[in-house]
């Protein structure tokens with residue numbers, strides 16, 4: 001199962017809006033289709049969005065190969081700008097686009113558009129390849145947090161479907177489970193779009209990891225009854241002070257974990273850290289359309305015309321975060337220090 005695949009100048013995306021009912025792929029031959037897929041959540045999850053946007057830029061570059069180099073640069077900058085508009089919260093999108101555009105700055109003076117396209121493709125492939133390596137390192141570091149068999153709870157989907165490889169939080173779960181230290185995963189269904197029910201439950205069942213699906217409002221009761229001993233989630237953007245933006249509902253889970261004395265872990269690669277913002281207050285929170293809340297499985301579940309608030313993400317304040325698992329190791333409070341140290345390692 002691969003969420004993002006690049007071959008023969010085509011970006012193939014597993015259509016996550018149809019899972020688990022249908023396993024269908026979308027072949028993107030132009031950047032516009034890839035951008036549409038990001039907006040519609042056909043491809044979703046912070047690292048997967050970043051990789052998809054990188055390949056979308058290669059598609060965009062191929063379409064304008066015949067332009068002069070100055071025109072090519074300008075047009076590709078417009079494409080990058082349009083891709084940045086697709087989803088505002090996951091910083092991996094901006095990180096990947098910036099990495100791609102920096103390739104153009106490093107080209108030799110005499111480089112033509114074909115050389116530029118080749119360099120862009122190499123960079124997109126490197127972004128995808130690195131995500132794989134980073135997932136594996138996080139899994140190894142994160143598994144060290146689990147030294148005896150426990151049940152864990154997760155929210156949304158931070159698995160293979162959200163990345164290029166094994167996932168962030170689910171990568172850690174997979175590794176700890178293979179070491180005998182995770183006995184069961186409780187997956188929040190994750191309203192409104194049910195990434196937990198549709199994607200996480202499906203992924204874990206495919207991997208043979210015991211999973212129990214619960215609705216979001218059951219998490220507190222599950223904790224109260226000692227049915228989970230840790231929470232582990234992914235992230236879409238982490239500020240310098242350790243505040244974590246992730247799928248809406250994550251904040252509630254973190255508050256519940258604190259109340260029940262359960263550790264709350266976040267697994268995220270360095271591409272999910274925004275080293276330019278000081279706190280979660282600076283993280284743009286995507287708001288999505290009302291119909292995601294007023295309908296369920298295509299059926300209307302609310303009165304026509306009701307006012308709706310539909311933030312796709314929330315911010316968990318850093319005091320609620322027990323540890324952040326990265327490819328470089330485990331970060332703990334004080335996060336300001338740990339994250340500024342991390343930013344130096346990434347330079």
Ligand SMILES: CSC[C@@H](O)[C@@H](O)C(=O)COP(=O)(O)O
Pocket residue numbers: 041044045046047090155156157158159162163167168169195233234235236246247248312
């Ligand atoms: C490794 S993915 C981490 C996050 O991107 C994930 O938890 C999440 O919130 C995804 O939201 P989505 O709206 O499905 O893109």
